[in-house]
Amino acid sequence: MTERPARRLLAVSAAVTVAAGVFVLGTAQSQTRGRDDLSEEDLKRVQAVTALATDFSKAEPYEAMSAGAATSLAKIDRNSFSHFSENITFEEQETFKLGNALFQKLWVSSPSSTQASDGLGPLYNARSCQACHIKDGRGHPPEGAEDATSMFLRLARPAATPQEEAALKSFHAMSLPDPIYGRQLQDQAIPGLKAEGRMVIDYTEEPVTLAGGEVVSLRRPSYSVADLAYGALDATTTLSPRVTQPMLGLGLVEAIHEADILALADPADADGDGISGTAAIAIDPTNGKQALGRFGWKAQSATVRQQSADAFAFDIGISTPEVPLHQGDCMPAQTACIERPDGVQTRLGDAEAPPPVMDLVTFYAENLAVPARRKASFAETLAGKRLFYETGCVSCHHPKFVTRRDAANTAQAFQLIWPYSDFLLHDMGEGLADGQPVGVASGREWRTPPLWGIGLTKTVNGHTFFLHDGRARSLTEAILWHGGEGQKARDRFAALEKHDRDALLTFLESL
Numbered sequence: 324m325t326e327r328p329a330r331r332l333l334a335v336s337a338a339v340t341v342a343a344g345v346f347v348l349g350t351a352q353s354q355t356r357g358r359d360d361l362s363e364e365d366l367k368r369v370q371a372v373t374a375l376a377t378d379f380s381k382a383e384p385y386e387a388m389s390a391g392a393a394t395s396l397a398k399i400d401r402n403s404f405s406h407f408s409e410n411i412t413f414e415e416q417e418t419f420k421l422g423n424a425l426f427q428k429l430w431v432s433s434p435s436s437t438q439a440s441d442g443l444g445p446l447y448n449a450r451s452c453q454a455c456h457i458k459d460g461r462g463h464p465p466e467g468a469e470d471a472t473s474m475f476l477r478l479a480r481p482a483a484t485p486q487e488e489a490a491l492k493s494f495h496a497m498s499l500p501d502p503i504y505g506r507q508l509q510d511q512a513i514p515g516l517k518a519e520g521r522m523v524i525d526y527t528e529e530p531v532t533l534a535g536g537e538v539v540s541l542r543r544p545s546y547s548v549a550d551l552a553y554g555a556l557d558a559t560t561t562l563s564p565r566v567t568q569p570m571l572g573l574g575l576v577e578a579i580h581e582a583d584i585l586a587l588a589d590p591a592d593a594d595g596d597g598i599s600g601t602a603a604i605a606i607d608p609t610n611g612k613q614a615l616g617r618f619g620w621k622a623q624s625a626t627v628r629q630q631s632a633d634a635f636a637f638d639i640g641i642s643t644p645e646v647p648l649h650q651g652d653c654m655p656a657q658t659a660c661i662e663r664p665d666g667v668q669t670r671l672g673d674a675e676a677p678p679p680v681m682d683l684v685t686f687y688a689e690n691l692a693v694p695a696r697r698k699a700s701f702a703e704t705l706a707g708k709r710l711f712y713e714t715g716c717v718s719c720h721h722p723k724f725v726t727r728r729d730a731a732n733t734a735q736a737f738q739l740i741w742p743y744s745d746f747l748l749h750d751m752g753e754g755l756a757d758g759q760p761v762g763v764a765s766g767r768e769w770r771t772p773p774l775w776g777i778g779l780t781k782t783v784n785g786h787t788f789f790l791h792d793g794r795a796r797s798l799t800e801a802i803l804w805h806g807g808e809g810q811k812a813r814d815r816f817a818a819l820e821k822h823d824r825d826a827l828l829t830f831l832e833s834l
Contacts, residue, residue, distance in 0.1 A: 357580070357581070357582030357585070357586075358580055358582055358583070359582075360580060360727045360728040360729045361728060365728065369725045372384075372723075372725065372739055373583075373723050373724060373725055373739075375712070375717060375722065376708070376712065376722070379705050379706070379708055379709035379712075380705065381700060381705070382699045382700040382705065385739055386696065386699050386700075386741065387695055387696040387699040387700075388695060388696075388739075389572075389693045389694070389695065389696055389740065389741045389742075389775045389776075389834070390408070390572050390575055390692060390693035390738065390740050390741075390775070391575075391726075391738030391739050391740055392409060392410040392734075392738060393408035393409055393410050393411075393572075393575060393690075393692055393693070393734055393735065393738060393740075394409060394692065394693055394694070394695050395407075395408070395409060395692035395693065395694050395695065396409060396695055397694070399694065399697070399779065399782060400782065401458060401782065401783055402458065402783075403694045403776075403779050403782060403783055404458055404459040404460045404569060404570065404571055404691065404694070404776060404779070404783050405423075405458060405459045405691065406691070406692045406694075407419040407690050407691070407692055408574075408690045408691075408692045408734050408735075409692060410734045411690055411732075411734045412734075415686070415690070415734070418683060418686050418687075419686060419687055419690055421683050421687075422683040422684050422685075422686050422687025422688075423687050425452075425680055425683050425684050425687070426451070426452045426453055426456075426684055426687050426688075427451055427452070427453040428440065428451055428452075429450045429451050430442060430443040430450050430451065430639055430640075430641060430666075431443055431450075432444060432445070432513035432514065432663075433663070433664045433665055433666040434664055434666075435666070438668065439668050439671060440666075441666035441675075442640070442641050442642065442649070442665055442666020442667070442675030442676075443513060443639065443640055443641070443666070444509075444511070444512060444513045444516075444639075444640035444650075444651055444660075444663075445512060445513045445516050445640060445650060445651065445653060445660045445663040446509035446511070446512050446513075446516065446518065446519060446640060446651060446652060446653055446657075446660055447509055447511050447512070447513075447638065447639050447640040447651060448472065448475050448507065448509055448510060448511060448637075448638045448639070449472050449511075449638050449639055450639065451639070452631075452634065452635075452638075452639075452684070454472050454473075455472060455473050455567045455634070455638055456473075456567050456569075456570055457473055457567075457784060458783050458784060459569065459570040459571070459691055459783075460569050460570070460776075460780065460783040460784040461566065461567065461568065461569050461780050461783075461784050461786075461788070461789075462474050462566035462567030462568070462793070463566060463784065463786050463788045463793050464524060464544075464564075464566065464788060464792060464793040464794070465522075465524070466786075471510060471521070471522055473566060473567045474522070474564060474565065474566045474567070474792070474793065475507055475508065475510075475522070475564075475565060475638070476507065476508040476522050476546065476548070476562045476563065476564055476565075477498075477506065477507055477562070477563040477564075477565055477759065478500060478501040478504055478505065478506055478507060478508060478556070478560050478561070478562065478563075479498035479499060479500070479501075479506070479560065479561055479563070479759045479760070479761070480499050480500075480501060480557050480559040480560045480561070481499070481559055482499060483499075487499055494604050494605060494606050494613060494762055495606055497605070497623045497761050497762040498759070498760065498761050498762075500652075500654065501556055501557050501560040501654075502557050502654065502656060503553050503554055503556070503557070503654055503656045503657065504519050504520075504551075504553065504556060504560075504654065505637075505652035505653065505654045506637055506652055507637045507638070507652055508520055508521075508522065508548060508562075509640075509651075509652060510522065513663070515659075516659060516660060516663070517552035517553075518550075518552060519551065519552055519553065520548045520549060520550050520551040520552060521548065521549050521550050522546065522548060522564070523546070523547045523548060523549050524544050524545070524546060524564075525544070525545045525547075526542040526543065526544050526545075526794075527542070527543050527545075528540045528541070528542055528543075529541045529542075529543055531803055531817070533817050533818075533821075533824070534817065534818050534819060534820060534821070535820060535821045537821060539799055539800060539803060541794075541795075541800055541803060541804065542794055542796070542800075543754075543794070544564070544792060544794050546562045546564055547562075548562070553656070553657060561757065561758050561759045561766075562757075562759075563757040563758075563759040564757070564791070564792035565620055565791055565792070566788070566791065566792060566793045568619075568620070568772065569776055570688055570691045571691055571692070571693045571694075571773070571775060571776045572691070572692075572693040572740065572742060572773070572775060573618070573627045573630075573688050573689055573691065574627060574688075574689030574690055574732060574734075574735045575693075575726055575735050575738060575740050575742075576617060576618070576742065576746065576773070577617070577618075577626060577627055577689065577735075578726035578727050578730040578731075578732075578735040578736065578738075579617075579724045579726055579727070579740075579746070580724075580726070580727050581615045583724050583725075584602065584615060584617070584745065584746050584747065585602055585615070587600055587721055587745045587747060588600050588601060588602045588747055590602075596718065597808060597810075597811060598715075598718045598719065598749070598808050599749070599750070599808060600719065600745055600747030600748065600749055600771075600808075601747055601748040601749070601763060601764075601768065602615060602616075602747060602748075602763075603615065603616030603617070603621070603622035603623070603747070603748055603762055603763050603764060603770065604616055604762060604763050605622070605623055605624055605625040605629070605762060606625070607625045607626055607629065608628075608629050608632065608645040608646070609626070609628065609629075609645065614626070616762060616763070616770075617746045617770075618630040619770065620769055620770060620772075620791050621748065621761040621762065621764040621768065621769060621770055622746065622747075622748060622762075622763075622764065622770040623761050623762050623764070627685055627688050627689050628645065628681065628685045629645060630688075631643075631681065631684055631685055631688055632644075632645035632646045632681065633646060635676055636648045636651055636652065637651065637652050639651070640652065640653075641666075641675045641676050642665070642667070642674045642675045642676065643674050643675075643676045643677075643680075643681050644672070644673070644674050644677070644678055644681065645681070647673070647674055649665035649666075649667060649674075649675060650663065650665065689732070689735070690732075690734065693740075693775050693776055694776060694779060696741075696833055696834065697778070697833050698829075698833050699833055701833075703826050703829045704826075704829055704830050704833045705830075706823075706826040706829075706830075707826035707827040707828065707829045707830025707831070707833075708830045710819065710823055710826060710827040710830070711827055711830055711831075713815075714812050714815040714816050714819075714827070715811055715812040715815060716812050718808075718812070719744075719745055719747070719749055719771045719808065719809065720743040720744055720745070720771060720774055721743070721744060721745040721771075722741055722743055723739060723740060723741045723742075724739075724740055724742070725737065725738065725739050725740075726738045726740060741775060741834075742773040742774070742775050743773060743774035743775060743834065744770075744771045744772060744773040744774065745771050746770060746771060747770065747771060748763060748764045748768040748769065748770055749768060749769065749770075749771060749807065749808045749809065750765070750767045750768050750807035750808050751767060751768070751769050751805060751806055751807045751808065751809055752767065752805070752806020752807035752808075752809070752810060753767065753806065753807075754804055754806045755767070755769065755790065755791070755804055755805075755806060755807075757791075767807060769791060774831065774834050775834055776834065777789075777798070777831060777832075777834050778831060778832035778833055778834050789801040790804060798828055798831050798832070799824070799828065802816050803816075803817065
């Protein structure tokens with residue numbers, strides 16, 4: 324485990340509840356009964372149905388329905404991540420389709436004859452949400468002639484003033500931008516401006532020998548930037564590569580009760596198992612108050628709406644009421660960028676993507692369905708599931724939750740879901756470290772990504788690149804990169820006989 328600053332221990336050494344709109348610390352034990360949305364009878368039912376499996380001779384009840392009644396039962400094909408939740412109403416299906424149209428919308432630079440579609444950039448990484456979240460799925464690193472649209476570099480630096488320190492401590496800033504290039508390296512620009520630069524990746528291959536003699540080659544990336552158009556990066560700025568994540572089941576993740584996530588946190592490793600999940604803290608921009616972070620590679624966002632607003636601002640350069648940056652990620656030093664006209668239509672609101680746009684896009688993102696499991700009851704799948712438990716993978720990839728009974732949308736309310744994530748931060752070792760703190764997360768910590776849908780990555784996105792930067796070319800490589808809190812599980816996997824490793828992979832491919 325890495326040593327945490329004292330202020331972080333204060334923030335995360337106990338479970339967190341939201342009371343009167345303020346983050347309040349309490350003991351993790353008290354949170355096991357923190358489901359204030361349930362009756363005593365319902366609480367007993369939830370505790371029973373979410374208990375970890377002990378019988379691997381058959382599938383658990385409803386195990387194939389990864390997202391409860393919201394699970395998509397559509398045929399498996401390239402569109403498997405793009406269906407709406409099965410249990411939304413007919414009227415909501417129309418809202419979903421309108422949101423989908425905005426998700427695919429190509430934004431243009433200002434001024435434009437196209438009403439309510441201008442405001443792009445001026446510096447940007449993509450012209451639409453769909454351009455990054457290809458088929459609503461997983462991004463990839465550039466390979467050969469492929470571009471880097473679904474992968475980018477986050478930029479951040481340490482605090483340089485007491486005011487910046489205070490902003491980080493209060494979580495009103497999750498990280499601090501490079502003075503010239505901002506929070507993200509934009510590799511595209513509107514006509515008349517130069518793009519900021521481009522990402523450069525170099526790989527070295529490292530062989531790993533598994534039990535039985537199988538050799539797997541891991542590729543270790545190193546990152547740099549080239550063709551910087553506005554001078555050098557700050558000497559303290561770090562580069563963190565990120566591929567876009569799948570959009571599945573986001574509304575259901577938001578509907579998980581905070582108490583259920585916090586009950587899994589063990590930041591001081593009190594039970595001595597080597598796993599010390601930490602709850603992330605974020606600011607909800609809709610009310611300015613602290614909330615549990617649960618979205619993004621470092622759980623830096625509290626809500627789907629916040630995650631969407633940040634993507635509009637920093638990926639596309641479109642302002643929203645939540646992030647009212649009309650020039651996107653342009654910094655004051657980039658005067659030519661700052662002086663460009665924005666796309667605000669005053670008759671529609673004070674942002675380039677006003678509330679109606681954000682409402683529709685957020686609804687779409689919240690209701691993209693998780694596909695049903697394949698072969699959940701097959702013998703090899705069940706054998707792999709047993710090994711998934713025995714190797715310790717479930718210590719972080721927590722199988723299931725029952726969502727809030729009082730969720731904002733009834734489609735997400737009181738659903739048994741199987742995301743295989745605890746939505747906590749974990750130290751993943753030096754091999755996966757990016758050296759870039761974000762909020763509570765250190766430079767070695769990442770949020771446990773959900774595994775639902777992972778077996779359909781090849782079908783939907785045509786590749787099998789995994790982890791935050793896509794360095795892993797297979798699920799085997801992804802597992803072998805686990806270090807830190809994941810080291811023991813990784814070593815147990817590497818020590819399995821090949822037929823057992825194959826069974827565990829079969830289980831993962833069924834998700």
